[in-house]
Each structure stands twice: as C-alpha cells, then as structure tokens.
Amino acid sequence: MSRIEEPGIDERKVVTFTLGNQLFGIDMRAIVEIREWEEPTPLPGVPPYILGVTNLRGAVVPVVGLAERLGWTPSPIHARSCVLVAHVGGKQAGFLVDELADIVVINGADIQPAPDTGVNESNVVSGLARIERRQLGSEANDAMVLLLDLDAISLVRQIADIAA
C-alpha cells in the first residue's frame, strides 16, 4: 500500500512495557485492551508459552507468556503483571508482560532497523528506538525500546514447526 510520507505524519504511538530488565514496545494500533492478570484456563497439548485461554468479552482468547515466547526467562506473576490483548494476524491474543511502562510517541525516522539481536526469530523485533523514559522520583533518562512485530509472533506458525 502506498502511503504519503510527510514529516510529522509518520509518528506512532507505542505502548511500552518490561520483560525482566528489558523495555519493549508494541504499536498502540495493535492493542485491543490491557487487562489485569487472571489465571487462564490451561489447555492440553500446547507449547509451554501458551498459558491457556481466557474470556475476553465472550471470545476465547489465548494468553501467551511473551517472555517465554521470545526465549527469555518466564515472567513471574506479581501484583502489577498484566496482559496486553492485541491483534495478531487477524486473531486476538493476550500477552503476559511484567509491567506496563508508558505510552510514547516515536517518530518513524528515529526507529533503527533491528540488528540481529539473538532473539529466537530475528524478525520478531522490528526495530529499536531511543526514548525518554519517565520514572517516578527521578530525572527523565534515555532508554532503548525494542519494538515488537506481533504478526511475526504468529502462534500458528510456531505450532506447525513443533508438529513437523
């Protein structure tokens, strides 16, 4: 699709959150809602990172341990654990994250293409951006955010690999 490139237009809102010590970001347009952690209903015969399914206003939606899915240490569940429900390739899925950080505006020009980060699938991280990170009680400081491409985290594809 052709898009008109104009300065100022190519800004995107990104929801940032942490997994361990790492800051991640997901394009806000993909987010359906953010909910508190609630123990999902476990499913038999699924990979460990699919934590189960949950009831999202009448739809049965899988809950994915995003950290496990990316090959990081599983997120411990605590009071600020939350689930980002997002559109993933025409479907919906919830992603367990450690802690929600902020909503930031990132200019497209400030996004660097991702170098090979050593994360399982290199295309899952679509880019890197430097943002000013606001933190309670301290001065704003710079932080690097890894922008995730949720469509690359296609759950179906992963299963096909496992079955093969």
Add this chain to the structure above:
Amino acid sequence: MSAAGDDGLDEIQGIFFEECAEGLAVAEQGLSAMAGGQVSADVIAGVFRAVHSIKGGSGAFGHMALLAFSHRFENVLDEVRGGAIPPDAAVTGIMLGAFDILSDHVAAAQSGGTPPADAAMLEQLDKLLANKGAAAEPAPAPAEPAPADEFGFAPVAVDLDILDDPFGFEPVAISLDDLAGEPAGGWTVRFGPSRDAMANGGEPILVIRELERMGGHILDADLSALPPLRDLDPEESYCVWTIGLPATIDEADIRECFDFVAPDSLIDIRRQETAPVAAPPKPEPAPEIAPLPAPALRVVETAEPAPPEARPADAPQQTIRVDLSKLDQLLNLIGELVIQGSILSDRLAPADQERVELPQLARLTRQIQDNVMSLRAQPIRQAFSRVPRMLRDLMAATGKQVVLETIGETTEVDKGVLEKIGDPLTHMIRNAVDHGIETPEERLAAGKPAEGTIRLSAEQKGARIIVRVADDGRGIDRARVRAKAIEKGIVSPDAVLSDEEIDNLICAPGFSTAETISNISGRGVGMDVVRSNVEALGGRVEIHSVPGEGTSFTMALPLTLAILDGMIVRLADQRFVLPLSNVVETVQPVAGQVKRVSPGSEVIELRGAYLPMRRASDLFAIAEHQRRAPEESVVIIVESGVSGLVGLMIDTIENRREVVIKSLEDNLYPIRGLGGATILGDGSIALILDIDALIVSPGFNKFAPKGMAA
C-alpha cells in the same frame, strides 16, 4: 497499488459472483425440471433470465470468455423461449451440458483461472440455432408462443428482458403506467392540516402545489369537518385532502414536502395496491370538489391486479443480504446475553429473580436466540443443488445410468452445518454410483430397471437433521469387505463380526474394495473422510445395506454448530463439557471394578463385560496430588464412532446444560481432543471434550474391542 478502488470493485464483483451462484442455482433447477418433463413457459423464462443476468454482469466486469459463452447460450434459450427450438429431450440435454460449461466459466472467472474448453459446446449450440427454422417450420410453434398468462401482461416483461441492460427490470413499471395512463400502484397521501396550521404559517396550498409539481393530483377532499358558514373561522383549516402521486416518486421526496407542516397535522402516506380510477387532475383544492372514486370502483380494480412478476420494481423488497460474519457476531452476543442471564440467576435468590422478572428476561433472551439461529438457517437445497451436476459427470465417466430423487430439499439447517456437509455428501454420492449402482447390463440381468435410483433425502428429527443417500444397487458385498479388511490388517482373520460391523468397516481408514482404483472413488479415503467429517460436526454415520437391494448411508447431524447439549464435569479444579450425544451412562465404580490390564491400559467391568477405560487425569496431565482414586471418581461411559463404548474417568459430574460453543481456532488453532470451549455462568472457561479424538490415542487399538456396534 490503488487499494481503495480495487477494494470497491472487488466488493461489487463479490456481489456479482454471489448473484451468479444464485442464477446458476435457478438455471440448474429449471433445466433439471425440464429434463424431468416439466416444460413450461415459466421455467424456460426463469432459466433465460438467470443466464441473461449472468451475461449482463460478466460484460460489466470484463469477463469476456464468460460473456461470450453466456451470450451464445442465451441466444439458444431465447429461441427455446420463443418456441423456435422445441425443448425436447435432446435439446434439454445440450442445454444441461451448456449449463455445466457455464458453471465452469463462472468458476474460472471467479478464481481467475483458465476458462473451460467450450468450442464443442458452442458448436452444438450454434447447430441448434442453425436448425431452428427447420425445426420450427414443419411443426410451427410446438411450445406456446411466449409465456402467455391470463392477464396478457407477460409479453411486456419479455420485451424488456431482451433489452440489454444487465438487470433488465426497471422499465416495467413505467411501461405499465403508459398502458394504463395512470400510476400503477402509486402513492396515496392523505393530508389534513391541523386546525391552527395557518396560524403557525403552515399554508396547506403550498404543500399541495409542491405535490402537484411532482406529478400528484387531488383525488378527494374530505369536507365533512367543514362547519356552517357562520361558524367558520377563516383562519382555521378543516379539509382533509387525498392526493395521488405516481409510483416512481421516492417516499422520502414526498415526506420532504411535509417538512414544514404543523406537527399535529394528519399525514398518511401509503402505497396503493392498485391504481385508482383515473381522476381528472384538479388544478386547485376547490371547495366543491366532485365526489371521487367510489369504493365500489376500487374493488373492481383490485380484482384485476397486474401479475406480480410483471412489475418487479413495485414489489416490496423481500430479502436483504447480510454478511455472515455479522450474523455470527450477533449470535455471539446473544450467547453472551444468555451467559449473563445465567450469571444473574446464579446470584439472585429465586424470590428476587421473580421480583426483578428475570424469568421473563430469560424467556425473551431465548426467543431472540432462536430467532437469530433461524436467520442462519438455510434450506438444504443449497447442498443438494450440486449433486445433479456431479451425477451427470459420474454417469458419463462410468456408463451407469442413475436417476436422482430428492426429498425434503426445504429442510433448514444452520449455514455452518450446510457448508460442512458438502464434502461428505459428495463422497456418499460418488460411493453410491461407483460401488452401489450396477452397470445397466448387470441391472437388467438382475431383473432391475437399467436405470439405478439414488434417493437423496433430508428431514429434521428432534434436534438432528437426518440426511440419507440411498441407492438401489447391489448392496455391500460383506464377504469381500471382510476379506479385504483382513488383508489390510484392519481386523484379525478370526474376528467374529456382525453384518453391521462389517458394513462399518468400509468407513475404516485405509479401506478400499474397488477392484480398479477409479478417479471417482476407491482411493480408500472416501468413506473414512465422510465419517470423520460428520463426527467432527458432532454427528454420526449409519450404514444400512441389503445385498442385491441397495445401501443407504445416513448422516445424523446437529441442527446447529453454535449450541451443544453438554454435561459439565469437574476434574481437579477445572471444569469440562462432555457432549451429551456421546454419553451412554455413568458409573460410580466400587473397589475392584477398575482393573489394570497392562501398564498403559485399564478396563472397567460393567455387567459382566469389560470396557476399556481412560483416566481424564492422564489425558490432561493432572498433577499427582490432585488425582482421585477410582472409588472417589465417576466413570462416564461414552460412545464414540471409532472405538465403540469406552469409559472416561472424571472426578465429579456437576450438571447438564446447553452451552454456546466458542471455537478455539478463532483466536488460536484447533487442539486435538478439544471440540472448542465455552463460557460458563461465572464467566470462566470450560473446555469441550472431543471424545473421538481424545480416546483414540496411543494404546487404543481401534478395532480391538469387539462386541459393540459402532
């Protein structure tokens, strides 16, 4: 990429192809009726119209191959309709062939594939056209010239159909107007300004002039409210006018004229069923209006309505197209409403429920649910409609002769079920032609008519739809089936099998008895696929065969895929739903009733018989400390199509209820052993067990346990 423009066109094309599908269905039905000897002007005209509108649309969308073919086909149909080509068996046969090619053309246009080779068929069609004079001269007009009906209106419709606009409808009403010199089925507007309309600046004459400008005229002025002159207040209105307007005017335009009329005025706009008697147009609302059309005259008029098909522009719109996903969404929301209703009733004491009239709400919800379900219901004809074409191909390929009888085509099933029975139906029909029906010679030798019969029937029985394919062929050759099953290692040579069990072997995976692998069936997948597809729908397949007399395959399908009658069971701290259709009985095991026969398998003794048993806690990998002993559990005897009766051990049974099925693949992917999930009254999710997939897992020999009917 100019995305927006393409999308718009794609959408319109989508509608075109939907209409093609409908047109093809109509044409096929008509041609089949003609082949069955029901040749009437209406039927021929119906086929013609269907092909005509496919042609019109194909030109508009640039499907030139489709356009060219449908044009030639249409020419022939036109001559048939006009009577120049008699619709005898040979002609009907050619037209059926042409129809098949037309279907292929539509499919090719839709998929962007290569158009079918139609040269031979075009030649046949051209030959028909070339011979038409010869055929028509010796026997002038064998068919009645044109669809003549008692009103004599049809020729008008015919003429307009020939006009080359793709949808060929609009002008009809206008030409009727011309004929009658009066709006047929125009508008009747009754207008009575409120008493103080004029005080508010609502001058009725302005409204009436506006209506007259649109072609209206006053038919009647009701002066009954007019007081004697000395009581008359010239600033008040007393009249009620009846104004006739032509049918071609939009209701919205008429309403617009009344925009500035005082709100409590009488304004009544309705369509006339028939044209009123021609009333001389009155230029002004004169007080002394001649009394207008007497009611008696109107009665005379109504007795002579125009035939409905001659004025489709006037016909009220009967159907609307709705995106199926919108219906699904609606159904989903209704499901939510049902669930919310049960949450409410769980939380309220019975007395409080009555006080807030919860039962009434529940009943209403239920009615809404039933209504939405009926919106998704479609006649099974849609699935049956592709059978005749398939049979023609099969007859050509096998040299067998088959007559198709269909019964219960109007039986309604859920759209989702309908979409899924197509494949099983195809396999069943192929199987019947390939294995059931004998060759004409064999049939004659057996004292049967050379033509075989396949009876396709559908009926609703309770909450199930029964679809049956019955042939009058040779029946299942049980000795051969058995020999083949032993050869393939499906059963052991010394197995004792009932007739029914042998019949069911043909549904076993990898079974095929066709002596030659034909391109029709005999790949050994057909009946296996039928069974697994039907069981995946929550249905079952039954086979009944009498040697020498025929075989019938019966599919029993659920009415809907959206709601399931289930048993809620508990295992550890999770709840599951067991489809009630699988449940045979429940057993509370006593000590020693469950026996281990090998490290990986157990049996349960039930009235002297041993049934295989599975622990659900094994299937769902329940932690050791949460597992219960058999004596503290419940064993549910379930019946599965593939392995007969099996015990499934769970912790407790909670209750029985209808659940709304939510598919897992909507947001994830299908999971083996689960038929979906549902949301219970408290908002939690319960997984629906797929018994067949769950118990047919390693350690279960599919055909080992004998002595039970599948």
